[in-house]
Each structure stands twice: as C-alpha cells, then as structure tokens.
Amino acid sequence: MTATPTPKPRLQRRVLGLSIAGAIVLALGAVGAGYVVGLDATSSAAESAGVGSGESPARPAPESGAPVAPLPEPSTEPVSLVPADCSGIYSTDWSTQMDGLVLNPAWSSESGQPAIIGSSDEELEATLQAAxxxxxxxxxxxxxxxxxxVTNVAQLHGDQSEASLARMNAIGYDCYDxxxxxxxxxxxxxxxxxxxxxxxxxxxxxxxxxxMNIAxxxxxxxxxNTLWP
Structure with a gap:
C-alpha cells in the first residue's frame, strides 16, 4: 500500500524592501548624499485575512447584547522615505564621476566638524537642520x-514644503515641475x-x-528615481 504523503507546511514570507531624496555641500571639502526607506511586509496570515487584496478582515459576530468595539482609526502619519544611510539614494556608482572625491570621508564625522547643510540660505538651512x-x-x-x-534628505511636516518652496521663489531660485x-x-x-x-x-x-566646482x-x-522608483 502506498503511504499518503504528508503535506508540507505553508511557509510565511516577510519581505522587507528599502527604497527616498538631496542637497549639496560647499565649504572647501565636505560633501554629501541621502537615502530613502520603504517598508512592505506580508504574511500568509495577512493574506488569509484579505489584507493583501485590499479587503477588510471579517469581524466575528458579537454575542447577543455585547457591545461592539469600534475598529481602530487608520494611521494618518506619512511613511518616511528617508533611508537609514547614504547607500539607499543612488542607483549609480557616482565615485567614478566625482574626480577623486569620496563619499563621507573619515574626517567629515570627526568631533568638531561643522554641520554640512544643502543650502546657504539661513532660513532654508534652519528648516533642514531641524528636520x-x-x-x-x-x-x-x-x-x-x-x-x-553635499546632499541632505529630510522628511518635512505640515506646511514646511510649501513654506520652503515659497522661500526659494522669493530669493530667486528657478523652480519648476x-x-x-x-x-x-x-x-x-x-x-x-x-x-x-x-x-x-x-x-x-x-x-x-x-x-562647489563639481556638479x-x-x-x-x-x-x-531611486527614492521614487
């Protein structure tokens, strides 16, 4: 008699993907680049509940006379596109086009080094630093x-984007879609x-x-294109 094969357990998969935005430094030597993060996680449990298909999971019927707890409100907090480190902002190896410059040289992180910000305007600089x-x-x-x-990648909040764009227009930057x-x-x-x-x-x-002197x-x-593929 042929033995019935034991079904293999279903494997859960969890996918974590990293994906973000830049400003550039001047001052004889410092430099930069930024990074973005995107998170997408799925599991077999979520799929079985209809989450992956965009459907709401079914709620069990309440017992007679029992109060019905409301569903939690969805979060309105935007997902940050700013990555954890500079490796996430490029799809190109820019070291071959930087005329000998290196990304994040060791001296740039030494104690006492000034903050490097991607704008020379005091108002724009303050917004970037605060972020x-x-x-x-x-x-x-x-x-x-x-x-x-130097490139900074920052997550803004509220009306900071509109205020920053208004400032750039006011001081003569060329802005376009x-x-x-x-x-x-x-x-x-x-x-x-x-x-x-x-x-x-x-x-x-x-x-x-x-x-400065390299663009x-x-x-x-x-x-x-790396932060918003």
Missing part, C-alpha cells in the same frame, strides 16, 4: 579642497569658482544638494 536630515558628503579624502558636494515634484535650482560664480544648489521636493521629502550631470535625477 535632522540624512547627510551625504563627497569630499577630498585628505581634507579640505576647492571641490565639494519635474519628476512628479518641484525642482528649484540656483547657480553662481565668485572668487572661489562656480557653486550652486539643487532642491527637489515631493511627498513631504526634501532632497537638498549644494555643490555631475544627472545626479539629482538618479536620487529621485
């Missing part, structure tokens, strides 16, 4: 130089060379980049 952004710097491995780039968000840029020259800023805001996330083509687009 505790992810900071990614491209700088000379040995220390200061006349080339640098791009890639599902708003892009604002400024560029100038002085005795130290050419410097500029590139800002991208979408879904409450601010990618602020500030650069790789397609840099901001790569960050945006």
């Amino acid at each position: 505790a952004p992810l900071t990614c710097r491209w700088g000379n491995e040995q220390g200061g130089s006349d080339r640098a780039l 791009e890639l599902g968000g708003t892009r604002c840029i400024v560029e100038s020259k002085d005795d130290n060379g050419t410097w500029g800023e590139s800002h991208f805001l979408r879904d409450g996330v601010w990618v602020a980049t500030r650069w 790789p083509d397609g840099y901001t687009h790569d960050i945006v």
